[in-house]
Amino acid sequence: MDLTTPKNLKNPPYIQLAIDIPLISEVRKLFTQIAEISTSQLLIEIGTPFLKNEGLRSVVPFCRESFPNNYLIADLKTLDVGKLEVSLGSQTGVNACVVSGLAPIATINTFISECRHSNIDSWVDTLGISFNEFKAKLKLFKSFPDVLVIHRGIDEEISGKKFTWEIIKKYKNLVPSLIAVAGGITQNNIQEPLKNGSDIIIVGRAIYQAVDPFFQLNKFIDSLKVNP
Amino acid sequence: MDLTTPKNLKNPPYIQLAIDIPLISEVRKLFTQIAEISTSQLLIEIGTPFLKNEGLRSVVPFCRESFPNNYLIADLKTLDVGKLEVSLGSQTGVNACVVSGLAPIATINTFISECRHSNIDSWVDTLGISFNEFKAKLKLFKSFPDVLVIHRGIDEEISGKKFTWEIIKKYKNLVPSLIAVAGGITQNNIQEPLKNGSDIIIVGRAIYQAVDPFFQLNKFIDSLKVNP
Secondary structure, eight states: OBOOOOSSOOSOOEEEEEEOOSOHHHHHHHHHHHTTOOOTTEEEEEOHHHHHHHOHHHHHHHHHHHOTTSEEEEEEEEOSOHHHHHHHHHHHTOSEEEEETTSOHHHHHHHHHHHHHTTOEEEEEOTTOOHHHHHHHHTTOSBOOSEEEEEOOHHHHHTTOOOOTTHHHHHHHHOSSEEEEESSOOTTTTHHHHHTTOSEEEESHHHHTSSOHHHHHHHHHHHHHHOO | OBOOOOSSOOSOOEEEEEEOOSOHHHHHHHHHHHTTOOOTTEEEEEOHHHHHHHOHHHHHHHHHHHOTTSEEEEEEEEOSOHHHHHHHHHHHTOSEEEEETTSOHHHHHHHHHHHHHTTOEEEEEOTTOOHHHHHHHHTTOSBOOSEEEEEOOHHHHHTTOOOOTTHHHHHHHHOSSEEEEESSOOTTTTHHHHHTTOSEEEESHHHHTSSOHHHHHHHHHHHHHHOO
């Protein structure tokens, strides 16, 4: 299987701010609060409800203007028409697009291939798939994605679905991709995914629902340094 | 399990025009061409790449203005945050929202429940799931969806994945929901899903990529009458 290397993520670990806020007007307020943070260790994720509500054509230029030098990810969670959806993301200037690992294999392979063709990174999200299901499906991949997201959904988290951080190591043994982890990460547990080898820590509500998002985001970025 | 009935689909079969065109400017041209068609047997689907590119807040009012009396579906293909995504659709005025059948069961149940709460129809899309997988998952559903979509993805279709129309009857025996069928339906094969009991025929490219979309769409609508 072909090996790929993320083109713009050479210095992990990173903090990824997932913006699952549906309105640009609300996101603008958040960006004003965190505007002074310019470290390249911060990745900005255009969350699925945000892009579905406001549209890639609006949100990508808006985010690029606010974060001209940061890595931007469009969390498309693509399930079909992989080539078309990648082209929508790459045309607007994101650095990476995300396909759902639940998508038909034809879609995943088209998606990864089109990302390479468009010179952006391909991310696969494991939301809703068990480790063993993913392991079996991986045999049908034509290339590895640049990044694999280990993801407990918000609805799953609320419903109390179990999750152990040790799973990160199992995925790292399976793929050469960088590993991102999402779902319920806070200041209290962030050292767990870092200790287990996560390259990218995805945090959303713990930052943007905080009383002081600037303070929280800085604290998360500082947490990266604690890890040996 | 609770039974629900679609509130606005009392006279099947229907033709559903799936708009998987990413740009509003292109869709506007299409709508101008088919504007004279006003039958309520026509449902308008806001396709996933269309809504991801332009945003629900723009595309729903635009489609509603062009089709004030037709049933409008937002094909969100939701995989997480079911409640939030339904609220984005219902706020903008669609008649139905679509959740991916691949989503975690917590998301599917939240999605269906929120649709009922918002007084819109809930649709579940089986793209990427086999009949047996769906049958097993259905045991965990708290309510039936109003409509179930039997769906061969465009990428799957191109890759030559096999599909038989007889599967429609198996689904009809499984759920009281209306059955919609999507994927590669043309004038040449439309009688197959109709004969097998499909309530909604979803057609996209066969109409909007035609030389004369008005003529083609009328032909599809006329095909509904051929069926006994």
